[in-house]
Amino acid sequence: MTETSTVRLATGTGVVLLALLGGFALGRAVTAPTGIGTQPAASSDDHSHPAGTGPHLHGGTDGGDEVSGLAVSDSGYTLVPRRTELPAGVEVDLRFQVVDAELRPVTSFEVVHDKPMHLIVARRDLTGYQHLHPQMSPDGTWSIPLRLADPGIWRLYTDFTLRDPGGTPLALTLGVDLVVAGDYTPTALPAATDTAEVDGFTVRMRGAPQRAVVAPLLFEVVRADDPAPRLEPYLGAYGHLVAVRAGDLGYLHVHPDPELVDGAVKFWLTAPGPGDYRLFLDFQVAGVVRTAEFTVTVS
Numbered sequence: 001m002t003e004t005s006t007v008r009l010a011t012g013t014g015v016v017l018l019a020l021l022g023g024f025a026l027g028r029a030v031t032a033p034t035g036i037g038t039q040p041a042a043s044s045d046d047h048s049h050p051a052g053t054g055p056h057l058h059g060g061t062d063g064g065d066e067v068s069g070l071a072v073s074d075s076g077y078t079l080v081p082r083r084t085e086l087p088a089g090v091e092v093d094l095r096f097q098v099v100d101a102e103l104r105p106v107t108s109f110e111v112v113h114d115k116p117m118h119l120i121v122a123r124r125d126l127t128g129y130q131h132l133h134p135q136m137s138p139d140g141t142w143s144i145p146l147r148l149a150d151p152g153i154w155r156l157y158t159d160f161t162l163r164d165p166g167g168t169p170l171a172l173t174l175g176v177d178l179v180v181a182g183d184y185t186p187t188a189l190p191a192a193t194d195t196a197e198v199d200g201f202t203v204r205m206r207g208a209p210q211r212a213v214v215a216p217l218l219f220e221v222v223r224a225d226d227p228a229p230r231l232e233p234y235l236g237a238y239g240h241l242v243a244v245r246a247g248d249l250g251y252l253h254v255h256p257d258p259e260l261v262d263g264a265v266k267f268w269l270t271a272p273g274p275g276d277y278r279l280f281l282d283f284q285v286a287g288v289v290r291t292a293e294f295t296v297t298v299s
Contacts, residue, residue: 067250067272069157069175076101079158079174086148088180094134094146098158098174105140110161110169113235113255117142118159120251121178123152125186126244126278129291151182155249173251189246189276189295196281196292200224203281203292206264209243209271211298217241218264219281219292228263234284239265246276271298 072079082095097105109116119132119142127150134144148154156178161171194205206218219239223229231238238260243252250272257266265283279294 068173069251072176085179088151088182091145091147095143097140107140112161120157123154127187129280148180151180152184154178192295192297198290198292209269211271214268214270217267220264229285232284240282241267242280243277274298
């Protein structure tokens with residue numbers, strides 16, 4: 001997994017990538033919005049997820065998790081960013097739309113875990129993880145201030161649920177690359193470990209993802225001066241777990257059991273295949289959200 005070469009990302013490279021990844025969508029006109037209203041629509045139920053089922057795995061028959069976020073289009077819907085080249089270390093207003101097969105902006109989204117849109121960003125070496133929640137304007141344009149600290153190729157995932165023309169909820173993750181020009185030296189993936197340190201907290205992982213098996217993963221949060229800090233619900237759950245596969249950046253987003261298990265957050269996960277995965281656990285204590293990061297290797 002270690003890379004030692006230094007790659008120079010020039011502006012011209014970003015132009016080529018833009019043409020390859022999204023030019024077909026960006027170059028076409030956008031017509032009138034579709035959907036019932038101009039505000040994100042709340043789900044008609046609590047939109048809960050069975051154990052082992054992420055928000056993009058409704059109705060599966062094998063209980064297994066499959067990666068998503070590898071394509072800019074899926075099921076007739078396309079992610080259309082206003083820009084894909086960003087400066088390093090400068091906060092910009094990131095804007096994008098989700099358009100349907102007729103290139104009409106979608107304006108009606110389901111609220112899933114307290115938000116109609118979950119936006120995940122990570123560099124392709126799996127550093128710089130961010131979990132954000134943009135705001136939507138009446139024309140279907142989403143916007144969020146975004147700062148990407150370092151040069152490189154970054155992956156943007158839009159994680160959302162809408163209703164298809166027949167009224168059936170459709171959960172999707174669409175992804176696109178963002179280019180930050182400059183000298184880029186990839187960071188080697190940290191070694192696999194079951195312990196992570198963040199802001200004075202120690203997070204211990206029990207269990208391991210397995211192929212073709214729905215396996216439990218438990219995360220226990222402790223602190224030196226408080227061995228049992230009180231975990232608080234964040235976005236309707238005691239924790240949120242994102243897994244990104246090294247190599248192709250396949251994306252998994254899994255939610256936990258509704259209650260803590262002996263003080264730990266419990267997830268159920270099936271690894272979709274062998275390889276190295278980076279796990280990002282968001283948890284909240286005393287109103288502050290932190291992210292613990294782990295590397296796991298599935299053989």
